[in-house]
Amino acid sequence: MSAPATKTRLTIPEYAMALAHVASLRSEDPFRKVGAVAFDFDNRVIGTAYNGLAPGFNADHEFWLDRDTRRKYMLHAEVNLCSLFTRGNVKLVACTTMPCTSCAQMLCAYGVKEIYYRDPYPDSEANAICQLYGIKLEQLTDYPLIVSTVDPPGSATGTGMSK
Numbered sequence: 001m002s003a004p005a006t007k008t009r010l011t012i013p014e015y016a017m018a019l020a021h022v023a024s025l026r027s028e029d030p031f032r033k034v035g036a037v038a039f040d041f042d043n044r045v046i047g048t049a050y051n052g053l054a055p056g057f058n059a060d061h062e063f064w065l066d067r068d069t070r071r072k073y074m075l076h077a078e079v080n081l082c083s084l085f086t087r088g089n090v091k092l093v094a095c096t097t098m099p100c101t102s103c104a105q106m107l108c109a110y111g112v113k114e115i116y117y118r119d120p121y122p123d124s125e126a127n128a129i130c131q132l133y134g135i136k137l138e139q140l141t142d143y144p145l146i147v148s149t150v151d152p153p154g155s156a157t158g159t160g161m162s163k
């Protein structure tokens with residue numbers, strides 16, 4: 001039996017990044033939207049998070065006008081994510097933006113083993129931090145949102161696989 005021509009199933013890192021991508025769509029930050037997801041050691045989703053202001057705080061229009069002013073108040077997606085789990089029960093984290101230096105340190109402190117990110121983040125020292133602590137840090141930019149399924153019997157394509 002030959003291998004299917006197109007992908008039929010996402011890998012766990014691809015699945016994680018697709019979920020992080022969707023989570024990023026909930027961010028209220030008009031300048032940068034970041035989503036993150038954590039998986040446990042049985043590949044189950046612990047939770048998703050995104051960057052934003054502290055729960056219950058509603059910023060007015062003025063708040064969002066200046067990119068620099070808002071930066072110090074924003075809770076990073078990774079900070080919000082870490083509030084969902086306890087140390088030692090997380091295997092994998094996917095973030096749509098590379099963790100910043102302090103978020104990379106925090107993920108290490110929580111015992112995360114693998115981190116996947118999509119977009120680079122300027123000035124982040126995440127690479128050096130993860131290298132020192134032996135944590136896998138990898139860029140992942142492709143995460144298909146459509147995969148192949150087997151054609152129903154009698155379908156016209158004759159390939160056995162839907163596109």
Ligand SMILES: Nc1ccn([C@H]2C[C@H](O)[C@@H](COP(=O)(O)O)O2)c(=O)n1
Nearest residue numbers: 032034051074076077097098099100
């Ligand atoms: N790994 C990262 C990087 C950034 N951000 C968020 C925090 C701010 O909401 C915004 C900062 O973006 P910029 O530095 O482009 O202004 O992005 C985040 O949640 N996670």
